[in-house]
Amino acid sequence: MRRTVSFLLLIFATLALSTSAQVFDLAQDRVPITELHGMVRFHTGDDPHWSDPAFDDSQWPLISPDRSWSEQGYRDYGGFAWYRFRVMPAPGHRQLALYIPGIRTSYQVFADGNLVGSFGGFPPDGVVMRLHHHLVLLPAEHGGEMEIAIRVWHWPHWAMYFGGGFTAAPRIGDADQLRYWAMLQDRDTFWELSAQDYLALLNFLYGAAGLVLFLMRRKERLYLWYGLTGFLFCGWSLMNVYTASHDVPEIASEALTNGLFATAGFFTFLLFVWTMLEAGAPFGSGWESPASRLT
Incomplete structure (x- = not known):
């Protein structure tokens, strides 16, 4: 019985690693804003090379970005972690932006290895922040797939009480449309x-x-x-x-x-x-x- 269970677990682990992360194809979706509900690569720890678009992340586990990593097998984990995924802009696309929901504690966004957004502070001088949502502009001129890497720091003392990383799905799409959508979210918050x-x-x-x-x-x-x-x-x-x-x-x-x-x-x-x-x-x-x- 134990051998059977171990064999099945090995198969599931192999399938999880071999499954490809979703490429979010904005041309195929044909909508101004796409909610990122697919699977993305995820890894705990910290390495500056993980922002490099040439880095091979195929051995990283897959998780969903619409809920915290604490709900997906990384309970009580605090510290650094990275998300990686790819997007395919539509031909002749307008200015793209990435909408990031509120994250505890701090995070940075890289597009093809270039830092395009940084919010909060990081160790050793990091300030523990409660972050509101943010809109990050992506490179205007881009051909082919774009590699997005997000570096998150979750204060370890919070790990038992608050989930780390994303708590809701990010969105990507036309910058003007996302600005308007973010304004509507602020209005909803005001009335709430x-x-x-x-x-x-x-x-x-x-x-x-x-x-x-x-x-x-x-x-x-x-x-x-x-x-x-x-x-x-x-x-x-x-x-x-x-x-x-x-x-x-x-x-x-x-x-x-x-x-x-x-x-x-x-x-x-x-x-x-x-x-x-x-x-x-x-x-x-x-x-x-x-x-x-x-x-």
């Missing part, structure tokens, strides 16, 4: 975060009302804590909106969002409740909200 925007506005108004009433009634400190709580949670909501749509240093943004705004807001809320109870004004009796005071 609209609840956070309204929450930020509401907290700001409550915070402003609380501080105004505290200036009018200096002895009633519960208005001070109420106002500060509103402003801090307003900052927390705005930071969540910003980090969801911009490249940000991950550790610094987490420290600011959850460390400062959320934690400080929680403690000022506790001070507000403590001051209210200490004054003998339980919820629902004896204390008027800032909104009712101003009306």
Whole structure:
């Protein structure tokens, strides 16, 4: 039984290595934007020669670029890894671009061995980044197949919590069409975060009302804590909106969002409740909200 299982595993491994990576033929697809859903070559580690279009990657494993490498046999892997695939531009094509979804932590894009895009920092001086999507312009004049190599660095301390590499399929195609498509993605993100925007506005108004009433009634400190709580949670909501749509240093943004705004807001809320109870004004009796005071 063990020999049979071992034999089958050997066959599957051989087939995986011998299978050819897909060449994304833009002329055949005849669409302005192509989603890269085929299999691409992948290898952990780091070697500058892996950006060379003449490098033989036929022995590299194949994975799908529409989900992280952590979901495809490389669980908990952190560090450097490379993707390689080829595209066939249509004859007389316009300016091409490659759309890269958000990646943790940093990455570089090479087209036929030439660096065409670099985002985030790399060891030893790398800054741990949470990257938004990016549009990378590819060489305008190109005949024949184009070799694309993408070098990714995934912070090892994140490997247990976040998948490495691509989390959604990249897209390639006409640069103008991709710019418009990326703008639509940003618009969708804006509307998805609209609840956070309204929450930020509401907290700001409550915070402003609380501080105004505290200036009018200096002895009633519960208005001070109420106002500060509103402003801090307003900052927390705005930071969540910003980090969801911009490249940000991950550790610094987490420290600011959850460390400062959320934690400080929680403690000022506790001070507000403590001051209210200490004054003998339980919820629902004896204390008027800032909104009712101003009306």
